[in-house]
Amino acid sequence: xxxxxLAKTRNLVVAGTHGKTTTSSMxxxxxxxxxxxxxxxxxGVSQDLPFSFHVASTEKDRPxxxxxxxxxxxxxxxxxxxxxxxPDDAILTSIEYDHADIxxxxxxxxxxxxxxxxxxxxxxxxxxxxDYEATRKLIHRAVKAVGDEIEGLRFNRAVAxxxxxxNGLSKFAAGLEAAPAVNGVxxxxxxxxxxxxxxxS
Numbered sequence: 024x025x026x027x028x029l030a031k032t033r034n035l036v037v038a039g040t041h042g043k044t045t046t047s048s049m050x051x052x053x054x055x056x057x058x059x060x061x062x063x064x065x066x067g068v069s070q071d072l073p074f075s076f077h078v079a080s081t082e083k084d085r086p087x088x089x090x091x092x093x094x095x096x097x098x099x100x101x102x103x104x105x106x107x108x109x110p111d112d113a114i115l116t117s118i119e120y121d122h123a124d125i126x127x128x129x130x131x132x133x134x135x136x137x138x139x140x141x142x143x144x145x146x147x148x149x150x151x152x153x154d155y156e157a158t159r160k161l162i163h164r165a166v167k168a169v170g171d172e173i174e175g176l177r178f179n180r181a182v183a184x185x186x187x188x189x190n191g192l193s194k195f196a197a198g199l200e201a202a203p204a205v206n207g208v209x210x211x212x213x214x215x216x217x218x219x220x221x222x223x224s
Contacts, residue, residue, distance in 0.1 A: 024064070029109045031083040032062060036108045038091035038139055039116030039152070040132075046116055047090040048072065054086050061086035093135045095125055103135045105142075112148045113139060118157040133157055140165050150184050 037047040044067035051063040052071045060079045065088070068075055079085060091105030091113070118136055120129045140161070143149060153159045 025107045025109050028062070028078060028081050029087060029089075031081060031085075032087040033084045033111045034109050034144075035086060035088045035112050035114070036091040036105055036110035036139070037089065037114045037116065038093065038105050038136065039114075040093075040119040040121045042116035043090040043092065046114060047088050050114075051088040054088065059086050061088055063088040064090065066090040066092060091139065093132065094122055101125070103138070105139050108142075109144065110139065110142055110147060111144050112150070113143055115139075115149065115151040115158060117152060117155050118161065119155065129157070133161060137161060137165070148184065 035050060037043050037050065039046075044065060047063065047065045048067070048069040048071070051061055051065065052069065054061040055072070062079045062081075062085065063072065063075075063077050065072070065075045067090075089105070089108050089110075091103075091108055091110070093103040093105065095101050096104050096107060115136065118133060120126070120132055122132070126132045126135070140149060149162070151158055151162055153162070
C-alpha cells in the first residue's frame with residue numbers, strides 16, 4: 024500500500040489499543056459528508072460507508088484514512104501494520120497491553136506505538152488521548168518536555184495536540200453520551216459546543 028497508494032495521499036492514521044475502527048469510521052464519514060472524497064481502509068464494517076476499503080484517488084494530498092493496527096502485518100512481516108502507512112497525521116486513542124501472542128510485555132507494545140510517532144511525515148500532527156498514562160509518558164518522551172503542558176510542542180517534525188475525556192480537560196470534545204444504538208460527543212470550539220456528533224452502533 025505504501026508504494027502504490029499512500030506515497031502522495033495525505034494519510035490520516037488512527038492507532039491505539041481501542042477505538043481504531045470507530046474513530047477511523049467517523050473520520051472517513053465526516054470527510055465523505057464534507058465532499059472531500061477520501062480513500063479509507065478500516066478494520067471493520069461501518070453503517071455509513073459502503074465498503075471497508077476504498078481508493079478514491081492517489082492524487083497528491085487526497086485524504087486517506089487508515090485504521091492503524093499494531094498487530095503483525097503478516098507471518099513473514101513481523102512489524103505492526105501501521106509501519107507501512109506513511110502517516111501525515113496520527114490519532115492515538117489509547118495504549119494498553121494487548122496481543123500477548125506477539126508482544127512479550129507492555130514495554131514492547133509501547134515501543135510499537137513509539138515507532139508510529141517517528142513515522143509521522145514533516146508538517147504532520149499527532150492528536151493523542153492522554154487518558155492513558157502510557158500515552159502521556161510516550162508523548163513527554165517524544166517532545167522531551169517537562170511538566171504537564173505539551174499541546175502545540177513540536178517533536179519529530181510534527182505538532183502534538185492532546186485531548187483527555189475522563190478528567191474533562193479536553194478542548195475538543197465533551198459530554199459523551201452512550202445508549203444502546205447511539206454514541207455521541209459534543210465537539211467544542213474555544214470551550215463552547217460547536218456541534219454534536221452521534222454515531223449509530
